[in-house]
Structure formats: C-alpha cells, structure tokens
Amino acid sequence: MADTEDHPEVRLVTHCRRCHGWLVSAASVAEGIGPTCAMRERAEQRAAARAELTLFDIAA
Numbered sequence: 001m002a003d004t005e006d007h008p009e010v011r012l013v014t015h016c017r018r019c020h021g022w023l024v025s026a027a028s029v030a031e032g033i034g035p036t037c038a039m040r041e042r043a044e045q046r047a048a049a050r051a052e053l054t055l056f057d058i059a060a
C-alpha cells in the first residue's frame, strides 16, 4: 500500500505546551497541555482577569 504518505503522522504522545513534559493521556494530547498545567493556566487567566478588573476600577 502506497497511501501511507497521505496520512499525516499520528502522534499518540506530544509535549505539553507549557512545561514541555510528555503528555501521554489522550485528553492531554488533544488539549496540548497536561492537567496540572491546564489548571495553572486557568488560575493565571483568572488572576489576569481580576487584575484587569482592578485596573478598570482604578481607571473608573
């Protein structure tokens, strides 16, 4: 069969985009980030949103 060239390489493991550690669970691979890093990222986004609100309060 010559159609292997038509298939993109299917990666079952990849690196976390945040800590570059190996991701091995399908869900983490799909998200491109590990569960711990996803949790930290969400916490940071919340903190950033809070900071923006605070700045808005000061400006207003």
Ligand SMILES: [Zn+2]
Pocket (backbone or CB within 6 Å): 016, 017, 018, 019, 020, 021, 033, 034, 036, 037
């Ligand atoms: Zn990570």
